[in-house]
Amino acid sequence: MSRAFTKEDDSLEAPIIPPRPALPPGTPNYVTPEGLEQLRQELVALEAERTLAEANRENEADRTRRLTVLNGQLSALNARIASAKVVDPRSQPPQEVRFGATVTLRPAAGVGAERSFTIVGVDEASVAAGKVAFVAPIARAVQGARLGQRVQVRLGAKIEELEVAAIQYGEG
Secondary structure (H helix, E strand, C coil), X not given: CCXXXXXXXXXXXXXCCCCCXXXXXXXXXXXXXXXXXXXXXXXXXXXXXXXXXXXXXXXXHHHHHHHHHHHHHHHHHHHXXXXXXXXXXXXXXXXXXXXXXXXXXXXXXXXXXXXXXXXXXXXXXECCCCEEECCCHHHHHHCCXXXXXXXXXXXXXXXXXXXXXXXXXCCC
């Protein structure tokens, strides 16, 4: 029999729904106020995309697959927003590294470049933007440290001693 007259379902495989950034089990979903706003903007964009996909009747198989992915993404995003615990960085102690801090570290030996990053929620993290998730090893190593305190941080294969040179919260 010719394949031209048979209906083959090319969508036998379940579509892959991209996962959200990992949040270890039992870990609160801390976000900054800006991070929560980013999640809400992402929700609006996904809902608009779903509306467009629902209206597109050109290819039913592609439409169904796309709606399955979008609904999965929306479900995960809604769960992430519902579990969000907003932490305003301006409410943190100014002389201690906590969630929302922009931290500058310098090598304790005095040789090498300073490193700065902001500790944020898992959905906000972006290496390119200098934002590190609070569950990342470097963020965990410096949380609770005070200005001038030395901390040991694993950088690649070696452990380096770094000094907390600056702590900032909010704009700046």
